[in-house]
Amino acid sequence: MTAPLLRTEALNCYFDGLRAVADLSFEVRPGEIKAVIGPNGAGKSTLFNMIAGVTRPTSGQIFFDGVRIDAMPTFRRARLGIARTFQNLQIFREMTVLENVMTGRHMHGRAGVIGALLHGPSLRAENRAMADAALELLARFELDGKADVVAGDLGFGQMKVLELARALASEPRLLLLDEPAAGLPQAEAEHIGKIISALNRDGMTVLLVEHNMRMVMSLSHDILVLNNGMRIAEGDADSVRRHPDVLAAYLGEAEHA
Amino acid sequence: MVLARAKSDSLSSPPVEAVSRPQLRSPGRTAAILSDHRLLLIVWLTMLVVPFAAPNAYFVSLANMMLINLILIASLNLLMGYGGQISLGHAGFYGLGAYVSGVLGVKFGLGAWIGLPAAALLTGLAALLIGIPALRLRGLYLSMATLGWNAILVVMFNRLIDLTGGPNGLLGVRPFAFGRFALDTDARQFPLLWLVSLLVMLAILNLLRSGTGRALRAVATNELGADAVGIDSFRTKLLVFVLSAGMAGIAGSLYVHVNQFASPETFSVSNSILLVVMVAIGGSGLYWGPLFGALIFTAVPPLLLEYEDAELMLFGFAMLVVLIASPTGIAGLPAILRRWLASRRS
Numbered sequence: 001m002t003a004p005l006l007r008t009e010a011l012n013c014y015f016d017g018l019r020a021v022a023d024l025s026f027e028v029r030p031g032e033i034k035a036v037i038g039p040n041g042a043g044k045s046t047l048f049n050m051i052a053g054v055t056r057p058t059s060g061q062i063f064f065d066g067v068r069i070d071a072m073p074t075f076r077r078a079r080l081g082i083a084r085t086f087q088n089l090q091i092f093r094e095m096t097v098l099e100n101v102m103t104g105r106h107m108h109g110r111a112g113v114i115g116a117l118l119h120g121p122s123l124r125a126e127n128r129a130m131a132d133a134a135l136e137l138l139a140r141f142e143l144d145g146k147a148d149v150v151a152g153d154l155g156f157g158q159m160k161v162l163e164l165a166r167a168l169a170s171e172p173r174l175l176l177l178d179e180p181a182a183g184l185p186q187a188e189a190e191h192i193g194k195i196i197s198a199l200n201r202d203g204m205t206v207l208l209v210e211h212n213m214r215m216v217m218s219l220s221h222d223i224l225v226l227n228n229g230m231r232i233a234e235g236d237a238d239s240v241r242r243h244p245d246v247l248a249a250y251l252g253e254a255e256h257a
Numbered sequence: 258m259v260l261a262r263a264k265s266d267s268l269s270s271p272p273v274e275a276v277s278r279p280q281l282r283s284p285g286r287t288a289a290i291l292s293d294h295r296l297l298l299i300v301w302l303t304m305l306v307v308p309f310a311a312p313n314a315y316f317v318s319l320a321n322m323m324l325i326n327l328i329l330i331a332s333l334n335l336l337m338g339y340g341g342q343i344s345l346g347h348a349g350f351y352g353l354g355a356y357v358s359g360v361l362g363v364k365f366g367l368g369a370w371i372g373l374p375a376a377a378l379l380t381g382l383a384a385l386l387i388g389i390p391a392l393r394l395r396g397l398y399l400s401m402a403t404l405g406w407n408a409i410l411v412v413m414f415n416r417l418i419d420l421t422g423g424p425n426g427l428l429g430v431r432p433f434a435f436g437r438f439a440l441d442t443d444a445r446q447f448p449l450l451w452l453v454s455l456l457v458m459l460a461i462l463n464l465l466r467s468g469t470g471r472a473l474r475a476v477a478t479n480e481l482g483a484d485a486v487g488i489d490s491f492r493t494k495l496l497v498f499v500l501s502a503g504m505a506g507i508a509g510s511l512y513v514h515v516n517q518f519a520s521p522e523t524f525s526v527s528n529s530i531l532l533v534v535m536v537a538i539g540g541s542g543l544y545w546g547p548l549f550g551a552l553i554f555t556a557v558p559p560l561l562l563e564y565e566d567a568e569l570m571l572f573g574f575a576m577l578v579v580l581i582a583s584p585t586g587i588a589g590l591p592a593i594l595r596r597w598l599a600s601r602r603s
Contacts, residue, residue: 052485078487090482092475102468103475107487109468113496116467117460123467130468170486 003066005030005174005205006051011060013046013229020046022229024060028174033196033206035216038226039249044209045087045178047226051207052084052176053077064174079107083172085163087179087209093152097143097162100151101134104169137165141195157188164195174205181212193219217241225249293462293544300548301455308444317443321515323555324450325508328457330535330554331547332504335461337533338542339470340497341477342392346403347532349410350380350502352524354509359430359519360420369433369514373507380506381499388498392491395480399498407526414521426520433514446515453511457504462544464500473497538579540586549587 004027013021021043028034036044049055051062053074062070069077078084083104092100109130111123138144141161146154151162160180167175180196181189193215200206200219210216216223217237225233225246233243240246304320311317333347344350357379358372367375383406391402414421421427433440433449440446464470475483476490483490513519531554539550557575561568583590 054481074484075487075489078485084485086481086485090479090485092478092482094478095471095474099471099474103471103483103488104486106468106472106475111467111469113464113469113500116464116469119463119466126468127466166482166486 002030004028005065006207007063009061011050011062012058013050013055014058019229021050024231026224026231026234028205028207030205031203032221033200033208033219035208035210035220035223036226037210037216037223042226043229044226048176048178048209052082078170081173082176083167083170084176085167085178085180087182089159089163091151091159091163091166095151096148097138097151097154098131098134098147100162100166101137101169102130104166105130105133107170134169137169141165157184160184160192161195168199174207175199177206177208179210180208181210181215189215297458297462301451304451308447314443317447319555319559321443321446321450323551324454325511325515326554327454327547327551328508328511329505330532330539330550331458331461332501333532334536334539334541334547335464336497336501337536338546339465339477340473340494342494342498343400343533344403344498344501345400345526345529345533346407347505348524348526348528349403349407350384350505351509351512352410352414352521353383354380354506355513355519355524356414356421356427357506358510359427359513362431363427363429364420369431369510372514373510376506376510377503380509381503384499384502385495388495392494392498404526407529411521411525414524424521426518427513428518430513430517430519432517450511450515453507457507465544469493469496534576538576538586540588543586543588546586546588
């Protein structure tokens with residue numbers, strides 16, 4: 001068995017004494033698509049935010065490829081190879097599509113400030129290489145025709161794809177997706193789903209939080225089900241679907257609704 | 258693990274070969290920015306006629322002041338327009354540069370050529386010390402910290418009489434000189450200001466085109482997104498704050514050796530606020546905005562002088578009119594006109 005790419009150990013998170021995530025240990029193995037699901041308030045987003053670096057855990061540890069990351073600022077985790085997308089989109093709206101993706105490659109830039117001020121040949125070469133890599137990535141997602149469009153002018157579905165392209169531009173080892181299908185009509189959600197599974201076929205490890213059950217069930221190799229901040233089930237789609245606690249949690253929520 | 262790494266590397270070279278790069282490139286942003294470099298050269302070459310075509314020395318002195326103000330406003334635009342950080346102490350950094358350079362000359366006998374880099378370094382260092390605590394926090398902390406800093410500086414310019422000459426001003430500042438050839442007339446000063454302002458404008462343009470420039474704009478538009486792609490927002494903001502202050506220091510040194518005098522009121526908080534307004538009027542976050550801002554900042558007050566008490570009111574009213582007609586400033590007018598024409602056509 002290969003070592004996990006991401007591992008949490010006894011992770012706890014409290015907000016004003018309220019327990020959002022309790023004593024959670026789980027793993028993401030390299031090359032898999034792992035989904036985290038659960039009813040509203042189950043602690044999915046808190047877990048996601050602790051891994052991405054937005055929320056600090058109250059206690060417990062997170063390891064990425066053997067390196068402890070739970071106290072690291074977000075940008076350092078990104079530099080280690082953890083890229084993410086956001087549920088409510090955090091693209092650079094005033095910059096062009098191409099610039100968004102080039103900025104995604106920022107951590108691979110080597111030119112310093114002095115080089116930037118003088119605009120020497122090495123900086124020009126680096127800029128060109130970055131633009132080329134970004135254009136290739138955009139072509140892969142059929143956004144190359146929009147390279148010079150200001151990102152804020154794109155449609156919502158295209159913005160989601162752009163954010164994914166920006167995340168991939170850094171050549172990450174782990175891709176964190178926060179509700180990639182949220183707000184999309186079924187056809188566009190399926191398009192995103194196809195992109196994710198194509199990336200995974202090329203070796204990308206994915207951790208995904210998603211409400212769209214059809215997407216989760218068809219994409220994921222492994223599903224972690226949370227309720228009240230605790231694991232109630234973990235396994236492949238079939239076993240999770242039949243798990244009595246999972247059924248109870250979701251039906252329970254349906255009764256409340 | 259090794260396998261997964263090797264596989265994910267293949268991501269960077271996807272099996273798409275059909276992209277016609279030259280076609281994608283030519284109409285793009287890269288081409289548009291290249292022409293900014295060319296335009297910069299054309300504008301500055303055109304400016305070379307000023308000393309010859311000027312009707313009198315006063316006109317040349319205004320052109321000189323315009324170039325100094327341009328450095329000041331362009332450096333503030335870099336911080337504010339592109340970096341999204343509002344400094345209310347830019348005139349303070351300007352003053353610090355002026356007094357450092359001036360005092361080094363008057364009290365310590367050091368030449369202007371030493372004063373100029375010393376002013377840039379010291380204002381940059383001051384910005385570093387203010388920026389480290391103020392930029393750690395998001396929001397308006399930099400504005401508040403720089404406002405306080407500017408107020409403290411004005412008090413120091415007034416009170417450290419032995420060094421600064423106090424409210425009467427710093428007298429006896431010597432001009433830039435090449436040996437015995439002193440740049441002591443407006444026409445002699447113009448080429449130096451022309452060159453330094455060109456270099457500053459060029460450095461800003463280069464910076465904006467670099468990864469640092471993209472990171473800066475990314476931090477200003479969306480800090481969460483910038484964090485997520487591995488940009489150190491704090492360092493990026495600090496770097497630009499230091500650069501911007503250093504450029505203001507350069508402007509201060511130029512000012513003090515050109516005017517051979519400095520007094521505290523030039524560097525007041527209200528002038529810092531006026532500089533922020535000039536960035537907005539010229540076009541905040543637009544490369545050519547500061548050129549318009551500097552023209553207005555230099556040319557309008559002398560024109561309004563004869564209205565005496567109404568001067569400030571007229572100035573304020575004119576600024577309001579500009580910003581209502583074109584919220585993106587004067588440099589933003591072409592884009593507004595283009596959009597208006599496009600909407601008329603359709």
